[in-house]
Each structure stands twice: as C-alpha cells, then as structure tokens.
Amino acid sequence: MEKHEEHTSHVHRDDEGDKLGMWLFIFTELLLFGMLFLMYAVYRYKNPVAFQLGGEELDVFIGTFNTVILLISSATVAMSITAIQRGNKKQALILLGITLFIAVLFLVNKYFEWGAKIEYGFYPGSNLLHELGHGTTLFFGLYYVMSGIHALHILIGIGLFIYVVHQIRREKIHSTDYVWLENTGLYWHLVDLIWIFLFPLFYLIH
Amino acid sequence: MSETITSKHVSFLEHKGKYKGLLGWILSTDHKRVGLLYLYTMLVFFSIAAILGLLMKIQLIAPGYTIMGPQTYNSMFTVHGIIMIFIIVVPGLPAVFGNFFLPIMIGAKDVAFPKLNLASWWIYIIGILVVLSSQFVGGWPDTGWTFYAPYSFRTPTNVLPALFGAFILGFSSILTGINFVVTIHRMRAPGMTWFRMPLFPWTLYATAWIQILATPVIGITLLLTVMERVLGVGVFDPTLGGDPILYQHLFWIYSHPAVYIMILPGMGAISEILPVFSRKRIYGYKAIVLSSLAIAFVGYFVWGHHMFTSGMSGRALYAFSFLTFIVAIPSAIKVFNWVATMHKGSLNFQTPFYWAVSFIFVFMIGGFSGLTLGSLATNVHVHDTHFVVAHFHFIVFGGTGYSFMAALHYWYPKMFGRMYDRGWANTGWAVFFGGFLTLYLPMFGLGMQGMPRRYYDYLPEFHTGNIISSLGAILMIVGAIIVIVNLVRSARYGEKTSEKNPWGGKTLEWETDTPPTLENWEDLPTVEERPYEYK
Numbered sequence: 001m002e003k004h005e006e007h008t009s010h011v012h013r014d015d016e017g018d019k020l021g022m023w024l025f026i027f028t029e030l031l032l033f034g035m036l037f038l039m040y041a042v043y044r045y046k047n048p049v050a051f052q053l054g055g056e057e058l059d060v061f062i063g064t065f066n067t068v069i070l071l072i073s074s075a076t077v078a079m080s081i082t083a084i085q086r087g088n089k090k091q092a093l094i095l096l097g098i099t100l101f102i103a104v105l106f107l108v109n110k111y112f113e114w115g116a117k118i119e120y121g122f123y124p125g126s127n128l129l130h131e132l133g134h135g136t137t138l139f140f141g142l143y144y145v146m147s148g149i150h151a152l153h154i155l156i157g158i159g160l161f162i163y164v165v166h167q168i169r170r171e172k173i174h175s176t177d178y179v180w181l182e183n184t185g186l187y188w189h190l191v192d193l194i195w196i197f198l199f200p201l202f203y204l205i206h
Numbered sequence: 207m208s209e210t211i212t213s214k215h216v217s218f219l220e221h222k223g224k225y226k227g228l229l230g231w232i233l234s235t236d237h238k239r240v241g242l243l244y245l246y247t248m249l250v251f252f253s254i255a256a257i258l259g260l261l262m263k264i265q266l267i268a269p270g271y272t273i274m275g276p277q278t279y280n281s282m283f284t285v286h287g288i289i290m291i292f293i294i295v296v297p298g299l300p301a302v303f304g305n306f307f308l309p310i311m312i313g314a315k316d317v318a319f320p321k322l323n324l325a326s327w328w329i330y331i332i333g334i335l336v337v338l339s340s341q342f343v344g345g346w347p348d349t350g351w352t353f354y355a356p357y358s359f360r361t362p363t364n365v366l367p368a369l370f371g372a373f374i375l376g377f378s379s380i381l382t383g384i385n386f387v388v389t390i391h392r393m394r395a396p397g398m399t400w401f402r403m404p405l406f407p408w409t410l411y412a413t414a415w416i417q418i419l420a421t422p423v424i425g426i427t428l429l430l431t432v433m434e435r436v437l438g439v440g441v442f443d444p445t446l447g448g449d450p451i452l453y454q455h456l457f458w459i460y461s462h463p464a465v466y467i468m469i470l471p472g473m474g475a476i477s478e479i480l481p482v483f484s485r486k487r488i489y490g491y492k493a494i495v496l497s498s499l500a501i502a503f504v505g506y507f508v509w510g511h512h513m514f515t516s517g518m519s520g521r522a523l524y525a526f527s528f529l530t531f532i533v534a535i536p537s538a539i540k541v542f543n544w545v546a547t548m549h550k551g552s553l554n555f556q557t558p559f560y561w562a563v564s565f566i567f568v569f570m571i572g573g574f575s576g577l578t579l580g581s582l583a584t585n586v587h588v589h590d591t592h593f594v595v596a597h598f599h600f601i602v603f604g605g606t607g608y609s610f611m612a613a614l615h616y617w618y619p620k621m622f623g624r625m626y627d628r629g630w631a632n633t634g635w636a637v638f639f640g641g642f643l644t645l646y647l648p649m650f651g652l653g654m655q656g657m658p659r660r661y662y663d664y665l666p667e668f669h670t671g672n673i674i675s676s677l678g679a680i681l682m683i684v685g686a687i688i689v690i691v692n693l694v695r696s697a698r699y700g701e702k703t704s705e706k707n708p709w710g711g712k713t714l715e716w717e718t719d720t721p722p723t724l725e726n727w728e729d730l731p732t733v734e735e736r737p738y739e740y741k
Contacts, residue, residue: 012315012316014318014392014393016392017318017388017391017392017393020387020388020391020392021318021319021322021384021385021388024383024384024387024388024418025380025384027418027419028380028384028418028419028421028422029422031419031420031422031423032422032423032425032426033426035422035423035426035427035456035459036426039441039452039456042449042452043441043447043448043449047447124437124438124439124440125437125438133447134440134446134447135447137440137446137447138440138441138446138447138448141439141440141441141446141448142439142441144437144439145430145433145439145441149429
C-alpha cells in the first residue's frame, strides 16, 4: 500500500505546556535532592561533631569561587533569553558561550578539589575514613554523593547548552520560538539553586 | 485530493507512516501504538512472572524440597516481585490504557509530548533489559523486591543490575506522569471543563502527580543502594555508621504511594465500566473525583505502616496507624458509589461487567485485610506472614489485575476493531475467579496460624492450606491461559467490527472510528455536558 499522507496542517505547539512540563520535572528534581538533604539532616543530627570537623576539611575558597561563578552563569543564561527575545542572535550566543565556559570551569575546579581530597585519603572505603570513625565516613559519603550528583547535573546542563547553541545557529531557536532556551534556563537555575544549598551545608557550617 | 479523503479513515493499525513493519511500531509516536507496545511487553513479562509464581506454589504443595531448594525459591520470589511490580503493575493501566485512551477521552489528537512518550517506552525497555541482565551473570538476586538494606549490599548474588534497572524504570514512570499532567491541563477539547472530564482521566491525573512526586524518592534510594554496594559510602550500612531503618523509610515513602499508582487508574476504569453496563449515571461523580485526589494526597503519609515491627517511636506508630485508617475512607466512598451506581440499574451482564463486579468483591476483601494490618496489635501478630501475601495479592493482583482485565475487555473492540469470543471470555473469567479465591483465601488462614512468608519450607500443620492454595494456583493459571489465548487469538481472527459504540458508552472514545484513525478526530469534538448522562 502507498504511504498515507501525513497530516501536518495542525503542527502542535504549546509553549505554556512545554514550560509546565519543565516545572513538573523540576519538582521531581527537588524531591530527589530533598531526600538527600533529609539524609544529611538525619546524619548531621546524629553526628554533630564529626560533621563540624568534616566541614573544616573542605576548601572554602574553591567552594566560594564556584558559588560565585555559578551565580554569574545563571545571570548570563537569563540575559541570553532576553537577547533572543530581542532578536539579537550574536549577543545570545556570546552569553551562552560564557555560561558554557563557566559550567566547564566549575567541573574543572571540582576535579581539582576532589583530586586533592582523594590524595589525602578522604574517599569512601579509605583507611583514613575508617580510622576517623562513622561520623566522618558519613560526612564524606554524603559529600561525594551529593556534590557528585550535582556535578552530573552540570554535565547534563553542558549537553543541553551545546544543543541550544546549535539550534540557535541553525535558526531553530529564534525571537518567536525560544521555549527550548527558556526551559534550559529553568533547568540551569535549578542546578544553581541546589548548589546554593549544598555550599553552606558542607563548607560553611562549622 | 481523493487520496487524502480515504487516508482520513484508515485506522491507526493500518496507517503507513515513515517506517514500515516493526519499525513503524517501535518508532511511532502515535499514542495508541505506544499504548499497545506497552500492552504487548507487559503480556510477555506477565507470562514469565506468572510461571515463576506457579513454580513457587508447586514447591509449596508439600513440606520440604519438592521442585526447588531455598536459594532458588528466594530468587524466584525476588524476580517474580521485581517483574510484577516494576514492569507490570506500576506502569500498568496508565501506560497501556492511559496512553491509548487519555487523549481520546479528553478530545485531543495525541498526548502533549508524543516524542517523550515514545522515549518513555524505550527507557522502559532499556530498564527491563538491565533488570534481566541480572539473571544471566552471577546468580539471580535473592533480596526480595524490596531490596532491604543491609542484605542488598551484602548478598553475593547479582543484585546490582536489578537495582539499577528499577532506577531506570522510574524515569519512564516520571516522564509518563509529566506527559499526562500537561496533556490534561492543556489539551482538553472545547467545552470539557474539569468537572466534565470522565473519571478515568481524573484518576490518571491523580496518579500522574504521585508518579511525579514519589518516584524520585525511590530513584535516589535505589541509586544510593547501588553506590553503597559499589563504593561503600556508608549511608545505609550500619558498620559504617549508616542506618538501615532509614532505607526502609525512604523505600516506603515511595512504595506506599506506588500502591496507589497501581490501584487508582484501576478504580478509574471501573468507574467508566459500571455506568455503561448499568445504563445509569455514575452515582456521586464529584465524590469519586475528590476521593481520588484524597487518596493520592493522604497516601503519602502512611508509609510507616510497613514498618510497625522495624523499630519506631510509639507516637509514630499511633500516627501511622491512624492515617492508615483515614486513607481507607476515600476507597470506601468509591465502593459505595459503585454499588449505588448499579442499584436499580438496567444491568447488562457482559465480560467487562463480570470483571468489574468481581473487582469490587476482591478489592473489598483486600481492603478490609489492609485494615487488619493497619491496626497495631494485629499487625504484630501477622507481620511478615502469609496474611500479608494474601492481602497484597488481593489488592494488587485482585485490584489492578482485575481492573486491567475489565478495561481490556471493555476497550478491546475499540482498540483492535475486532471482538473476542464472549463465551470463552466468560468461561476464562469464571475459572480465573474461582482459582484466584482458592489460591489466596487459604493464605489468610495460614498467616493467622503463623506461617511466615518467603520460606521454601513449612511445618506439617500448614499442609492442608497449602495444598488447597497450590491447586487454586493451577486453576487460576488455566483461567489466565483461557483469557489470554482468547484475546490474542481474537486480535487476529476475531469477528471484525467497525461499530463505533458497541456497549452504548457516553464518553468521547465511543464517538471516534473503530479502531480510531491516526489523529483520532477529523474535527475536535465539543463537549456540552457531563459524562455518563443516561436519560
């Protein structure tokens, strides 16, 4: 039988619906990290001293630096949306380029931070943690799990940004159809927001 | 031009798109084809897991070693549970009938995100493959489907792929939930206000919210168990300072609401079927809607009743027991409404109606035994006995399974454009129903006597009950074979029908072609009144 005609007369487009979907997805992310924060609360309550000492082991400088650049990247994403709305493609691409650079920089910092910690023997299953006892083991267990899952989200964000940049260059995302960029921005703000909570919980509370 | 007109009336089953043959199915974003893909996948895995169940019952027909030893038995109930829970009943009705009928029943041409919908099925398949890979490398997992810590990271069996596969299956569930919520919010036909929406979409809506808000919890819990096993991060491992009870809390924070993911869409399907076969308006439409939302909401706060013997404060025990009794009320409201709908109706005894009525029967037994388990004193007595197994199967198999079958027999002619053999369908139902009761009712007694669950062996005084139960299992499997063979055969050889409305239903799916065309509607319908307005 011959191919049936595809009905393309009614191409379905619903930006509000797309954004609603993204918000629902953000709810699931909040629940996912929410459970991790819950575990942090439980174990901090049970091991207050070890968690305090664990926090002092972390490098506040790198943590602060990463917080600042992540906040800047949230701003550049928001600005790129405005640029697209105004039809300024070049400006949007530059701003997304800055965001992408910061995302990579964040991971590079994370790499050095983790590398130093692992070198000193702070990693799950290490002899050092075994000697330091349960509380410290849990602190670093949660530190690696929570900042690790957060770093995974940064990685996914990098993938999304590359896709969005590609779509802008192909004129698929433009001043009248930019919901992909908006949703990527929403996702990036979420990643930023989670870090805003991770940072004080691990680095600052002594 | 003339070709366009003919193609408008080609059913989705015969539609030729970009791809042909099998590819035309597994790459199709048509919500109806995606629904059927889920149906076929579930049929295959249901058969496998049902056979595992039968083998366990044959093992239990006599004390001691009958056909398998303890390790094999442990693996059997684990794999049976993982397949039945994560692959069959959790996606269950939403994935099959939700995908197929939600857009049609609210007067839309597809779900909000058709590509994401197809992606959900693919993620589902990937999850299944990962789960199954645990069967071929390093020994079947033997933890039970609950993966309790610390055994799940101590057992030498290959539990890792099962954990990770269940994690992946969760993604599929979340994406389906997001898709349905957005579809219902944004794509209802003109005139279809919230309270003109049929009840099946309403229950899908409540279910989708649970899928969105509860599934991430199991996701992170399973992921942490994976990390515990691979890296030893310590969060659930008591030798490293972690708390295995915390694992149970996190597990049940998802897995109790998940029971409502399983049962709510089933309740919705029953609420569709009863008015049609009673030729009466549904009794208390709004009460059913609100009680569905209430179940979804209160269902979040009762997880502790799975852990009455695990170690919790007395106050927590009282609270969880009380809330468990509260959550029974919306379900009871529904049963009342269903019975009241049938009262003085013009009853039409057809296969879907038989399944629906037997659903109410087994659901009530399951529900009342749930209250027995929800009260503290009796719970301690029957905790982890066969009583729990019986209760669980009455609700999940009796509830979800019967409503699934009711829905399948109800919507079958619309889905396939063919009719099944009604005689065989009714015979199959009768044999299945008889076998079901013979299989699970004795388990209540065995549990009260003190026979624990998850043991391959038992004391001689439990022999009588186990013989009856095992014979019931064989009878039930015979019934299931009759039902399934009849349905599968009829999809190919059944009597062809293009009648739009064989049962006399009042909801929108009965106004489309049988089977529906690719886009369901030539022109979107306009809705002017509530569903089920029989006059």
